[in-house]
Amino acid sequence: MTNQVTTIRGGLVISAGAGSATVDHLDTRFSADGWITEVGPSLPPVAGENVIDASSMIVMPGLVDSHRHPWQALMRCISTDQTVVEYRSLARGRLAARYRPEDVYAAILLSDLEAINGGVTAVSDLAHIMNSPEHADAAIQAHADSGLRVLFCHGEPNDLEVDAWYHNSSRKHPDDVRRLRNGVLHDDDARVTLGMKVRPPFLVTPEVLRYDFELARELDLHVAMDGGLGGGCWTGARWGDDGLVPIEDIQTIGQLGPHLTLVHCNNLTDSDFALIAETGTHVSISPDHEMLCGHGLPATIRMRHHNLEAALSTDSLVAVSGDMFAAMRSLLTATRGGISDAAYRSGEAVWSWDITSADVFRSATLSSAAACGLGDKIGSLEPGKRADIVLLKSDPLNLTLLNNPIANVVTSAHPGNVDTVIINGEVMKSGGALKFPDVDAVVDAAERSRAHVLAETDLATIKKPHVDNWAMFA
DSSP states (O other): OOOOOEEEEEEEEEEEOSSSEEEEEEEEEEOTTSBEEEEETTOOOOTTOEEEEOTTEEEEEOEEEEEEEGGGGGGTTTTTTSOHHHHIIIIIIIIGGGOOHHHHHHHHHHHHHHHHHTTEEEEEEEEOOOSSHHHHHHHHHHHHHHTOEEEEEEOOOOSTTHHHHHSSBOOOOOTHHHHHHHTTTOOTTSSEEEEEEOOOTTTBOHHHHHHHHHHHHHTTOEEEEESSSOTTOOSSOOBSTTSBOHHHHHHHTTOOSTTEEEEOOTTOOHHHHHHHHHHTOEEEEOHHHHHHHTSOSOOHHHHHTTTOOEEEOOEETTTSOOOHHHHHHHHHHHHHHHHHHHHHHTTOOOOSOSSOHHHHHHIIIIIHHHHTTOTTTSSSOOTTSBOOEEEEESOSGGGOSOSSHHHHHHHHOOGGGEEEEEETTEEEEETTEEOOSOHHHHHHHHHHHHHHHHHTSOGGGSOOOSSOOGGGGO
């Protein structure tokens, strides 16, 4: 690696730092080893610098997806017309058990390249496809080969004994996580780092819950888990008084805190959110998946009543897109729709919004970075942070006339507007094209893996959605 610095010149910089999101015409400079060194107007030239011309570009932090299941990319949209219960039966109850390590690799590489192409520079992979150590190794290798920044949250298997892992389970977290921590993922400053996906209290025994959290603490790992009734859980479960109280259960064993990110908190109570806020615990919202598959409306406004910032995520690629621009729009629209509906039902008007496009932009960048335990490294364009940077073309018709640049990005941008993606100072996409050497080969491998998994799965015995579309897989 040379000592050449790179300066992005002439761009309209949008960033969400310690305060509110800001917009200004600034230059951004980063070192050869991937650290942002300067951000300011008309930075003086440096001898031998590499210049990226960002005129007519929006320069912004890379988007951070704080909860995604990349292994599901092989089965894109197969569960779009299913409820979470049906999704659980198909994707996690049947399909996942047929994945070989090479299928995990193919799926994750495809998902990662899709993410990079769409301006996502970091993902928290809640990896519940740990059917063997070889599956784990394949997943990690795919992430490393893609160049994406990843918090790899090692999880449980979805194998032929899936019920034993999810129904009052007495099975402890797979011990293979120790091998990974002591081996390939020992470095917390690497591009791929280790976390843990822990099953929630309503799926495991109290002894297992305590053991799993203590294992994560022993290994010094960030933890992600379902906070409310997440993907694949049953309907009709009671919540709150005389019912499920998972947040209190976690608090009882002293495991709420900044080391924990809760996902799918749609059905939590106000007292739950008060505990979450008091302890500095993070919450990740997946608006597209939550509304599409039956979780309900995002809990954004109830969170904001407790001064909780939402991290943003896409979740299950078997049901929804991995497009974080779409997720931003969904979060803004769903939250305002909920506010409006409540106001009009009470005979009132909405005079101002409790959530802005800048709030949502922050959710997709800095808040999501914090929910991955990476808020001090990425999520904003500031000296001392890693150079995870995205350049959007602002001259296409959908982004012309930047009257409110943050709102333009949140409401109007899409992956096709992404011109350049930089991760850790390395250019991963330039001129609208991925730098990865053979994307067609990645797609071909994913097609072969998809065919294998479907051929090994008895689709005829699976509960079907209301539209019978399984014949296409025969």
